Structure formats: structure tokens, C-alpha cells
Amino acid sequence: MRIFREKDYDAMSRRAAVIIAGEITHNPACVLGLATGSTPEGAYKYLVDWHRQKLVSFRNVRSVNLDEYVGLAPDHDQSYRYFMQSNLFDHVDIIPEHTQVPDGLTQDPKAFCDEYDAYIRSLGYVDMQLLGIGRNGHIGFNEPGDCFVKETHVVDLAESTIDANARFFASRDDVPKQAISMGMGAIMGAKKVLLCASGEEKAEAIYNSVCGPITPKCPGSILQLHKNVVLVADEAALCKLIAAGVIA
Ligand code: PGA
Numbered sequence: 001m002r003i004f005r006e007k008d009y010d011a012m013s014r015r016a017a018v019i020i021a022g023e024i025t026h027n028p029a030c031v032l033g034l035a036t037g038s039t040p041e042g043a044y045k046y047l048v049d050w051h052r053q054k055l056v057s058f059r060n061v062r063s064v065n066l067d068e069y070v071g072l073a074p075d076h077d078q079s080y081r082y083f084m085q086s087n088l089f090d091h092v093d094i095i096p097e098h099t100q101v102p103d104g105l106t107q108d109p110k111a112f113c114d115e116y117d118a119y120i121r122s123l124g125y126v127d128m129q130l131l132g133i134g135r136n137g138h139i140g141f142n143e144p145g146d147c148f149v150k151e152t153h154v155v156d157l158a159e160s161t162i163d164a165n166a167r168f169f170a171s172r173d174d175v176p177k178q179a180i181s182m183g184m185g186a187i188m189g190a191k192k193v194l195l196c197a198s199g200e201e202k203a204e205a206i207y208n209s210v211c212g213p214i215t216p217k218c219p220g221s222i223l224q225l226h227k228n229v230v231l232v233a234d235e236a237a238l239c240k241l242i243a244a245g246v247i248a
Contacts, residue, residue: 001210001223003247004232009198012234013042016130016196019230020047021056023128023192029060033129033187034088035140036065036080039196040130041087048091058094064120064186066131066140068102069176070109070154078168079104102152102180113152113180120186129190133197136160137205137218141181148216150185154178184222193229195220197237206233207240 074081106112209220
């Protein structure tokens with residue numbers, strides 16, 4: 001695992017955006033696995049800015065997103081489709097039909113999840129998968145549990161995830177209790193993984209993912225089995241790795 005130690009959130013964001021832009025430059029028709037949340041927001045701002053300066057084009061890029069809340073329509077301002085439109089897709093030249101976010105309103109989740117996996121397989125899997133990480137170590141919405149789930153699936157969100165995401169909703173009760181998440185098969189099938197983290201509240205999840213036991217109790221730990229992971233994190237998120245002498 002290659003680790004970039006960055007000073008703060010902005011430096012982490014810039015570094016992540018440089019790596020994503022580099023992927024697109026190297027392979028203009030790449031498949032990007034995209035993430036939502038506070039972590040990638042800054043990187044998307046850089047990419048939008050560089051697109052405006054004509055430094056990067058998404059014209060031939062395809063994207064698949066990690067997850068979506070069950071029950072939220074695409075135009076709900078907390079849906080992940082809405083997040084992707086407002087933070088990236090509406091501001092770059094990606095072809096709308098080339099973007100996929102799980103359908104939170106599907107009436108047949110099992111069939112939808114199977115089709116999502118089939119679509120990812122049909123693309124030859126993702127070239128670069130961007131990941132944030134939850135305080136509990138989740139990646140996508142693969143929550144801590146007794147086993148790693150391979151397929152795209154419906155997840156019951158952990159109470160700690162609902163707590164963490166309540167800040168975006170009018171009240172905790174408004175946070176959806178379920179999501180559709182890409183499974184570990186698609187994540188581990190990505191040719192490269194770009195894991196990003198910022199803030200001390202992520203330090204334990206990062207430490208456990210990088211050097212704890214590989215266990216579904218910390219879903220991010222599965223990344224130790226992936227041969228091409230780049231971790232971009234600020235010093236706060238890396239503080240436990242720094243304290244343990246794992247990185248200088
Ligand atoms: P965040 O969420 O980027 O909003 O911290 C990350 C995650 O929960 O995966």
C-alpha cells in the first residue's frame with residue numbers, strides 16, 4: 001500500500017484529485033468508481049476547477065457509484081445521485097448515461113443489485129475506485145459484520161452510521177435506515193483503489209484497515225488483500241499510524 005501523508009483536508013483533496021486526473025489523462029475512457037460524503041467533496045471541487053481550465057475531460061469516462069440510500073429519490077437533496085450531480089456531474093462533460101448510481105427507489109432490490117454487478121462486470125470492473133471510510137471502518141456501506149458480502153446488496157445501516165449522517169438531515173429520524181451498497185467483489189475487483197481519509201475521527205478506522213487483522217468487523221481491512229491501494233490521508237487521520245511508527 002502506498003501512503004500519501006498530507007498536511008490537511010485541502011492537501012488530501014488536491015492529492016486525490018491529482019491521482020484521479022492522472023488516471024483520466026492516462027486512460028481517457030477509464031471506469032471510475034465514485035464515492036460520496038464529506039471526504040471526496042474537496043477532490044471533486046479540484047476536478048471541476050481543472051475541467052473549467054480545460055485540463056481534464058470526462059468525455060469518455062464512465063462512472064459507477066458505491067451506494068445510495070433506500071427510499072430517496074434522485075432529486076432528494078440528501079440522495080447520493082443528487083450529491084454526484086451537484087458536486088461533479090453537472091459541472092463536467094461526463095455523458096449523463098455513462099454515470100450510474102444505485103437506484104434507491106427500486107421496487108425489486110435483488111434484481112437491481114444483480115444488474116448493477118452485471119453492469120460492472122460488463123465494463124471489465126472499475127479502473128480506479130475512490131473510497132472514503134466510516135468511523136466504524138465501513139467502505140461503501142459495507143458495515144461491520146460477521147462476513148464480507150461479495151455482491152451489491154441492501155444493507156441495514158449501523159446505528160453509528162445513522163448517527164454520523166444525521167448531520168445532513170433535519171433530524172436523526174429522517175436518516176434512511178437502509179442503503180444499497182456495492183459489495184466487496186466489485187471493490188476488490190477494481191484495478192486500483194484510492195482510499196481517502198481526513199480527521200482524527202477516522203484515525204482508528206485507518207489504523208485498523210492498514211495494520212489490524214483482516215476481519216469483517218473492520219470492513220476496510222479487506223484492502224490489505226488488494227495489490228494496488230493508494231491511501232491519501234491527512235496527518236490527523238494518520239496519527240495512529242504515525243504514533244505506531246508504521247509511517248514516518
Ligand atoms: P464521510 O463519510 O466522507 O462523510 O466522512 C465516509 C464514509 O462514511 O464512508
